[in-house]
Amino acid sequence: MARVPYKEGDLFAVPLRSEGYGIGIVARAAKYGGTFIFGYFFDRAFPVVPSLAEVESLSVADAIYVTKFANHGLKSGEWPILGAAALFERAKWPMPQFFRKEILYGKAAWLVTYDEDRPGRFINEFRCDPSLAGQFPDDFIDFYGAVEIKLSMMLADGRGSRAISTF
Structure with missing residues (x-):
């Protein structure tokens, strides 16, 4: 399998739809590629691609969004x-369980676990109370354009909250 240009702990710039760049970090990625990554996205926007020195102090506390996403942008x-x-430690950037709700009636919900070493690989799921919606990230994979749109909207409307769920 071909090697990819990124690895866990890499910070990257995400072009925003209006102007400028948001920032993300690869928190989980398969060692030898794989299409899906798990990452954190931050509450900062820059007019141009920032230097590593400008963003390497970002932490989990600065994240406004977490998701599994396709690697095409990277x-x-x-x-x-x-x-x-420089100080990336995998344990300090946890991969949470994800929330999935039955779409038609919304009466059933599950907490879903994915493989820490292969973020696109399903491990298991457990039934949970649907009221947990919003307390866990939604269980789906964002394609890179969707990440750009969501992060653009979050930064534009001032969502500096620590919400990690999608909308």
Whole structure:
């Protein structure tokens, strides 16, 4: 399998739909590629691609969004990789369980666990109370354009809250 240009702990820039760049970090990625990544996205926007020195102090506390996402933006170079966060420690960037709700009636819900070493690989799921919606990230994979749109909207409307769920 071909190697990919990113690894866990890499910070990267995400082009925002209006102008400027948001920032993300690869928190989980398969060692030898794989299409899906788990990452954190932060509450900061920059008018141009920032340097690694400008963003490497970002922490979990600065994140406004977490998601599993497709790697196309990183693999194609559309999302510039800034470099490895010097103090990245995997344990400090946890991969949570994800929330899935039955769509038709909304009366059933599950907490879903994915493989820490292969973020796209399902491990198990457990039934839970539907009222847990919003307390866990939604269980789906964002394609890179969706990440750009969601992060753009969150930063534009001042969602500096620590909400990690999608909308």
